[in-house]
Amino acid sequence: xxxxxxxxxxxxxxxxxxxxxxxxxxxxxxxxxxxxxxxxxxxxxxxxxxxxxxxxxxxxxxxxxxxxxxxxxxxxxxxxxxxxxxxxxxxxxxxxxxxxxxxxxxxxxxxxxxxxxxxxxxxxxxxxxxxxxxxxxxxxxxxxxxxxxxxxxxxxxxxxxxxxxxxxxxxxxxxxxxxxxxxxxxxxxxxxxxxxxxxxxxxxxxxxxxxxxxxxxxxxxxxxxxxxxxxxxxxxxxxxxxxxxxxxxxxxxxxxxxxxxxxxxxxxxxxxxxxxxxxxxxxxxxxxxxxxxxxxxxxxxxxxxxxxxxxxxxxxxxxxxxxxxxxxxxxxxxxxxxxxxxxxxxxxxxxxxxxxxxxxxxxxxxxxxxxxxxxxxxxxxxxxxxxxxxxxxxxxxxxxxxxxxxxxxxxxxxxxxxxxxxxxxxxxxxxxxxxxxxxxxxxxxxxxxxxxxxxxxxxxxxxxxxxx
Amino acid sequence: xxxxxxxxxxxxxxxxxxxxxxxxxxxxxxxxxxxxxxxxxxxxxxxxxxxxxxxxxxxxxxxxxxxxxxxxxxxxxxxxxxxxxxxxxxxxxxxxxxxxxxxxxxxxxxxxxxxxxxxxxxxxxxxxxxxxxxxxxxxxxxxxxxxxxxxxxxxxxxxxxxxxxxxxxxxxxxxxxxxxxxxxxxxxxxxxxxxxxxxxxxxxxxxxxxxxxxxxxxxxxxxxxxxxxxxxxxxxxxxxxxxxxxxxxxxxxxxxxxxxxxxxxxxxxxxxxxxxxxxxxxxxxxxxxxxxxxxxxxxxxxxxxxxxxxxxxxxxxxxxxxxxxxxxxxxxxxxxxxxxxxxxxxxxxxxxxxxxxxxxxxxxxxxxxxxxxxxxxxxxxxxxxxxxxxxxxxxxxxxxxxxxxxxxxxxxxxxxxxxxxxxxxxxxx
Numbered sequence: 001x002x003x004x005x006x007x008x009x010x011x012x013x014x015x016x017x018x019x020x021x022x023x024x025x026x027x028x029x030x031x032x033x034x035x036x037x038x039x040x041x042x043x044x045x046x047x048x049x050x051x052x053x054x055x056x057x058x059x060x061x062x063x064x065x066x067x068x069x070x071x072x073x074x075x076x077x078x079x080x081x082x083x084x085x086x087x088x089x090x091x092x093x094x095x096x097x098x099x100x101x102x103x104x105x106x107x108x109x110x111x112x113x114x115x116x117x118x119x120x121x122x123x124x125x126x127x128x129x130x131x132x133x134x135x136x137x138x139x140x141x142x143x144x145x146x147x148x149x150x151x152x153x154x155x156x157x158x159x160x161x162x163x164x165x166x167x168x169x170x171x172x173x174x175x176x177x178x179x180x181x182x183x184x185x186x187x188x189x190x191x192x193x194x195x196x197x198x199x200x201x202x203x204x205x206x207x208x209x210x211x212x213x214x215x216x217x218x219x220x221x222x223x224x225x226x227x228x229x230x231x232x233x234x235x236x237x238x239x240x241x242x243x244x245x246x247x248x249x250x251x252x253x254x255x256x257x258x259x260x261x262x263x264x265x266x267x268x269x270x271x272x273x274x275x276x277x278x279x280x281x282x283x284x285x286x287x288x289x290x291x292x293x294x295x296x297x298x299x300x301x302x303x304x305x306x307x308x309x310x311x312x313x314x315x316x317x318x319x320x321x322x323x324x325x326x327x328x329x330x331x332x333x334x335x336x337x338x339x340x341x342x343x344x345x346x347x348x349x350x351x352x353x354x355x356x357x358x359x360x361x362x363x364x365x366x367x368x369x370x371x372x373x374x375x376x377x378x379x380x381x382x383x384x385x386x387x388x389x390x391x392x393x394x395x396x397x398x399x400x401x402x403x404x405x406x407x408x409x410x411x412x413x414x415x416x417x418x419x420x421x422x423x424x425x426x427x428x429x430x431x432x433x434x435x436x437x438x439x440x441x442x443x444x445x446x447x448x449x450x451x452x453x454x455x456x457x458x459x460x461x462x463x464x465x466x467x468x
Numbered sequence: 469x470x471x472x473x474x475x476x477x478x479x480x481x482x483x484x485x486x487x488x489x490x491x492x493x494x495x496x497x498x499x500x501x502x503x504x505x506x507x508x509x510x511x512x513x514x515x516x517x518x519x520x521x522x523x524x525x526x527x528x529x530x531x532x533x534x535x536x537x538x539x540x541x542x543x544x545x546x547x548x549x550x551x552x553x554x555x556x557x558x559x560x561x562x563x564x565x566x567x568x569x570x571x572x573x574x575x576x577x578x579x580x581x582x583x584x585x586x587x588x589x590x591x592x593x594x595x596x597x598x599x600x601x602x603x604x605x606x607x608x609x610x611x612x613x614x615x616x617x618x619x620x621x622x623x624x625x626x627x628x629x630x631x632x633x634x635x636x637x638x639x640x641x642x643x644x645x646x647x648x649x650x651x652x653x654x655x656x657x658x659x660x661x662x663x664x665x666x667x668x669x670x671x672x673x674x675x676x677x678x679x680x681x682x683x684x685x686x687x688x689x690x691x692x693x694x695x696x697x698x699x700x701x702x703x704x705x706x707x708x709x710x711x712x713x714x715x716x717x718x719x720x721x722x723x724x725x726x727x728x729x730x731x732x733x734x735x736x737x738x739x740x741x742x743x744x745x746x747x748x749x750x751x752x753x754x755x756x757x758x759x760x761x762x763x764x765x766x767x768x769x770x771x772x773x774x775x776x777x778x779x780x781x782x783x784x785x786x787x788x789x790x791x792x793x794x795x796x797x798x799x800x801x802x803x804x805x806x807x808x809x810x811x812x813x814x815x816x817x818x819x820x821x822x823x824x825x826x827x828x829x830x831x832x833x834x835x836x837x838x839x840x841x842x843x844x845x846x847x848x849x850x851x852x853x854x855x856x857x858x859x860x861x862x863x864x865x866x867x868x869x870x871x872x873x874x875x876x877x878x879x880x881x882x883x884x885x886x887x888x889x890x891x892x893x894x895x896x897x
Contacts, residue, residue, distance in 0.1 A: 020529065020531045021526055021527075021529045021531065021532070022508050022517060022529055022531035022532045022534075022535055023508055023531070025513075025516055025517055025520050025526060025532075026506075026507040026508040026510070026513035026516060026517070027507055028516070029489055029516060030489070031488070031489050031490050031491060032489075033488060033489075070491055070494060070505075071489075071491060071507065072490065072491045088505075090504050090505035090506075091504070093505075110505075112495075133490070133491065133492075135492075135495050136491045136492060136494050136495060259550075261552075262550045262552065263550075323492070323550035324550075325490065325550075326488060326490040326492055326549070326550030326551050327550040327551065329486065329488040329490075329550065329551035330486075330550070330551055330552050333482065333485040333486065334485070334488075335488055384485075
């Protein structure tokens, strides 16, 4: 980036723009393996006005903008693959208001998800979306990716809690959508449009989120199975029995072992698969449903089903589960995970398909995920230096996507399309579906400066991508 | 060969690739937090830089070197890393390479030469230096110097450090023969004295030995042992560190001891990493592994032998908190034991302070070479101390102890709060 451009960005942000080689390198990646590219500058605005000025300036200069929270993205959504400005929100990280009358919280995008959850829980309120990266991720990132989490089954995902947004559009105008409203049908639902837009339609600068009362009690249980299909069948059986637990997580043997190696919380190393089940609500109802779920698991062949004895033990189990993806990185240099999602009733079929596909392509795939949501994370452990194996990994994942779609599912449940899954988007949407999305993108961002290459794939502008 | 080529050749590629950039380390990193979330000053960012230089994608720039210098080396990122990246090893190797190729600043050179080459490797020198401090404190010189304002010439942190140095006890020759357990004997332990602990904190060593004996340990103190080499290793002086490691391994090898025990977390974690330090050396690797296997913090030994169940200390009612030693916690995995021991004291009203597991900014010679960041971290730490409002802060490492004393002084808490080593705290009033 030339000095004039950097000077302007510094001028707008009172000096909070930089472009040393170290800065650019430190923001050249996110949590996605295989994607890395240098931006031209890293800028930390302090307000929506500053964001607006940056957007106007970048648009006039044709500089791409990549909004980035904490860079935990898993689909290369925040990797600056077209260069440009990486926009940070570390100066816009305040919880502005917790409204106990309307049960809402208003935040700036840079607030860490877990800090938000803790702050509202202090007031006896509950913000359910809890992505595994919640200790690190920002709420702005969660909204842009429409993140899920472990409590999605019963409570839904981020979009179910976004009531209103303030956003800077690609022309620099600032819009406000929604509000502290339970009902609002004034025109198109722009709140929902911007939620999950992966930063391709604008920059979120403030959000008002829905809160709900904190459930009065919570119980956690671990069920162990000697076969993967038994665990998968138990998931379907629980839901068929009209029980919606808060959490219904699945881990296979390889994942259990890697997680236990890191977390040392006493996970059963002899099990082929486990289900981590949590239910919350009124105590009597929780007790009844936990008992019923225990019976269902046993009927499906669980050889052990045990309740966590203390809140600490329960918390440790959940925290351990959140580390699953990174813990798998212990096993091989490269971990590539997917996010294919199927209707809940098809989980068992999907698990079986993954096993077959892995065998067919001779790759190692470990599977864990939000079984109750039909959202599995088949994760391939491999070595990016082995090109031949990488081709087989790619082929295996293509087949997994195809199978997910055949079962009525999707290519990504909660990680976003980003650049990584852009080549497969058409499989899910069809040409006409993609066309509608492209029309929306082009009308709002005709110069394609907002997070280019994401969702729709590479623009013509080629960049040298560094690293493996 | 250029420094970049040395990165390509010497950095452990497997370990660099082991980082999958998930970011789980970020909230644990004190410099990431202090810089308002600057990825340049995060473990993930530092590894990305090391890897980019290793991969030949970028030259090593001053900003990158600075990022590695600003790292405390507290290793708080290691226990939270699900992928198990050995960040400390990567940092040390990178620093060693940079040290081999770069010219340090004059100020850094002086600190390095006096501290690393003269003071720490040679216990006699340390005795003399600490003896000088005692002379300085007792002769009236201290008063005089403070009056003249001579110390104004030094950085603020060093000036303040001068105020909080403990009164140095007159040196007593330790009786080096075997000390017997009081009561039933349960184990024989070889005691690692450490250089700073053996001089400035002699009394703490004596108290540690007293506690170990009452826990049922026979004590042997091998001749010929010396500084652990941690400060050298962390500062990129690997050759010097290896030399010291070999000397210590040799000194303890002949001892028929069940454990090698010490009371300084910083040294302990380094001793426990001798096998990595010597991993390139076929002959020494095995010897280092045997040595490593015996290293224990004294608090673990006390708990292991049921000390907390048998012995009761009585103190007047007081509020007390514990500041983790980073390397004891992150390097040796010891953090329950000191807390458990404090809570067995009658009269102790234990309060866990916020971020007790976060570095205090002492970090070896970090507070001398990076005074600004160190003081920023310390002042934040003192805010948490004020919130917890203890009368006593217990620590388990000499560097942390001095830093906490300094923090108390800076926060204007002198007289209200005192900082003590765990071994000195475990006593009757």
